[in-house]
Amino acid sequence: MTGTTQDLTGRVALVSGGGRGIGAAIVRRLADRGASVAVNYRSDRASAEALVSEMRGAGHHVTALRADVSDPAQSTRLVDAVVEEFGRLDALASNAGVEHFGALESITVADFNHVFHTNVAGQLFLTQAAAAAMRDGGRIVLTSSVSARLAVRHHTLYAASKAAVSAMVLNLAPELADAGIAINAIAPGGTATDMASEVSHRYIHPALSGVDPQTVVKTLSALGRMAQPDEIAAVVAFLLSPEASYLTGATIDASAGAGG
Numbered sequence: 001m002t003g004t005t006q007d008l009t010g011r012v013a014l015v016s017g018g019g020r021g022i023g024a025a026i027v028r029r030l031a032d033r034g035a036s037v038a039v040n041y042r043s044d045r046a047s048a049e050a051l052v053s054e055m056r057g058a059g060h061h062v063t064a065l066r067a068d069v070s071d072p073a074q075s076t077r078l079v080d081a082v083v084e085e086f087g088r089l090d091a092l093a094s095n096a097g098v099e100h101f102g103a104l105e106s107i108t109v110a111d112f113n114h115v116f117h118t119n120v121a122g123q124l125f126l127t128q129a130a131a132a133a134m135r136d137g138g139r140i141v142l143t144s145s146v147s148a149r150l151a152v153r154h155h156t157l158y159a160a161s162k163a164a165v166s167a168m169v170l171n172l173a174p175e176l177a178d179a180g181i182a183i184n185a186i187a188p189g190g191t192a193t194d195m196a197s198e199v200s201h202r203y204i205h206p207a208l209s210g211v212d213p214q215t216v217v218k219t220l221s222a223l224g225r226m227a228q229p230d231e232i233a234a235v236v237a238f239l240l241s242p243e244a245s246y247l248t249g250a251t252i253d254a255s256a257g258a259g260g
Contacts, residue, residue, distance in 0.1 A: 006241040009034030012086040013240065014079070016040040016069050016126060017096030019048035022191060025229035026093050027051060029237040031060040035091070038082045039064045042096065061086075069096050070118040072125035079129040091240040092130040092140045094123045100158045111157060119161035124168060127183070136180030139240045142169055144185040146255035162187070166251040173249030182248040184239050189255025190226040221256040 013030045017023040018039040024047070031037050037055070039062060041048035048064040055062040063085055067078035082089050098118045102111060123142045130140060147155055148163035169185045176183050221227075235254045238244055 006238065006243050007034055008091075008237075008241060011035045011090040012038070012082065012088050013091040013093065014038045014040060014082050014089060014130065015093045015095060016078075017042070018093075019044050019051055019064070022188065022229045022232050023093075023095040024051050025233035026095060026236050027055065027062065029230070029233040030091070030093070030240065031055050031058075031062055033237060033241075036061040036086050038062075038078075038085065040067055040069065040078060040096070042066070042068045069094075069126050070122040072121070072129075075122070075126040076129045078126075079133050083133055088135070089130060089133045090135070090138055092127065092138075093236050093240065094126055094140070094142045096122065097143055101154045102157065103154050104156065107157060115157045115161050116164070119158070120164045120168070123165060127168075127172070131176055131179065131181055134179070134181055138179070138181040139244070140176070140181065140183040141236050141239045142183070142185040144169075144187040144251050146187050146189040146253065148187065169251065170249045177248060182244070184244070184247055184249070185251040186232065186235055186239065187251050187253050187255065188227060188232045189221060189253075191232055192226045192228055223256040225256075227254065227256065 008030060013035045015023055015026050015030070015037060018027045019041040027037050027039050037060070039048050039052055041064060045066065052062050052064045065078055065081050067074040069075050069078065079089060096118070098115060100111060100115045127140055127142065131138065142165050144165040145162035147159040148166060150159070152159065166185055166187070169183050172183050232254055235252055239247065239252065
């Protein structure tokens with residue numbers, strides 16, 4: 001892509017939750033477009049290091065950095081480590097998050113704290129640390145979800161946390177614009193990842209028992225299929241590129257029309 005407005009040569013990006021799934025696809029996209037990339041992981045060191053080895057083998061400048069981004073202190077140290085390694089930080093793709101399904105009567109304070117601490121506070125304080133390290137022209141993409149506008153059984157905590165992310169980027173946009181930083185969010189629909197395979201059966205209404213869960217998820221898409229991680233990564237890469245110069249405060253729906 002060299003010579004296009006999506007060329008990221010000379011830029012430094014941090015991808016949280018970057019070792020697998022959508023995060024790994026984002027790392028590959030950004031590296032292929034010329035960016036140096038820090039791959040953040042929390043526990044799956046093997047996947048992160050395998051990705052780094054793959055990218056370095058292709059001639060890319062990529063490194064793996066461990067941090068639990070639900071802990072603000074670790075987010076700050078993570079950003080510091082990126083700047084120490086690469087000399088700067090230009091872009092953040094905040095991809096790390098947790099799922100949750102549970103009926104109202106089963107939700108505990110611990111459940112609430114875990115989901116909101118990771119999906120909302122984690123993204124907020126990682127943004128805080130990243131923005132402090134960025135210069136004019138910095139770009140941030142957080143992860144919301146199409147779940148924020150879908151009625152799904154037992155998905156209340158997760159959906160609410162993702163709706164909060166969309167509200168967060170909308171309200172941070174004018175503040176960060178003062179520093180020349182753009183912030184947006186992406187709202188993926190059903191995507192063919194390990195996480196989706198593990199939890200998709202919970203979308204099933206009892207009346208649909210016996211139906212393949214993936215089939216039900218696919219019916220939410222106008223295209224009749226789930227997204228591939230690289231298709232979501234392509235949207236993130238666009239939002240982190242100069243080509244998205246007039247986009248900030250937006251949540252970009254990448255769900256192929258799910259739910260509407």
